[in-house]
Amino acid sequence: MQWLNYHHLLYFRVIANEGGIARAAEKLRLGQPTLSSQLKQLEDMIGKPLFERRNRKMVLTEAGRAALDYANEIFRLGDEMIEVLQDRTSQNQTHLQVGALDGVPKSVILSLVLEAYxxxxxxxxxLEGKGDELFRELAAHRIDLVLSNYPPPAEQKQMFAKSVAKLPVAVYGSKQFQSLEKSFPKSLDGKAFVLPTMHSRLRHDLEHYFKLQNIQVLPAAExxxxxxxxxxxxxxIGLTALSEVAIEDVRDKDLKRIGRLSGVHEEVWLMSAQRKLENPIAAKLMKVFSLR
Structure with a gap:
């Protein structure tokens, strides 16, 4: 039986990621002849070339691309194993790492934390941040769960998501807009709005609501x-539509509630990523946590 040499696999991965032996040798602090020799041993063991030279550049072969995919997965699993086992054995309690998008109400995050305890x-x-950043951290297993106000991208096939809350949405504005309460929602027609961005589920729900009500709003900011x-x-700057829970969290005295948008809700999703060693707290929260 042939045994895989993980040093060879590591050197191959660094060469592939750095785009050549010279830069890989500098990063690994090894001599180029040593690195070339190690790569040759891996190719001899596999029985196929992993790179081909094109215009003085090292380009992955088909076998090389497949090997790199496996190498990335092997080292990802290794990192995951160390992280999970250290968290479980270094203390009597599990370390749960949660990412939350900026738009998720703080009270929802609090509810998740209390449920975890x-x-x-x-x-x-x-960790609070933007969706693309947190989804990358979740996919790389550097965090265990993500709370988001929109579901994960379709290409993230290794992620699981469930809806945990549907929060009623109302329109808010500064004092100058308070008179709009009287004939709400028709009074919104022609008014400036601060809107969520287009990738937000709420943005599409708002546009659908305005269309049904024959209301045209003027996007002032997104x-x-x-x-x-x-x-x-x-x-x-304009009116804005936010979940009533988000406003309650901060008790904003400068914003006045104009009216609730009937049938419009902001949905909150809890997400996890497929992994070999599950965080037991995260796995249980995926099953039991809900604010519905």
Missing amino acids: KVGPCTVSI TQDTSLQRLLAANG
């Missing part, structure tokens, strides 16, 4: 950051 002894780390939406609206 009920599930079992744990330490919770919370942002997925609810704190920025509130700030812009409070300074009279």
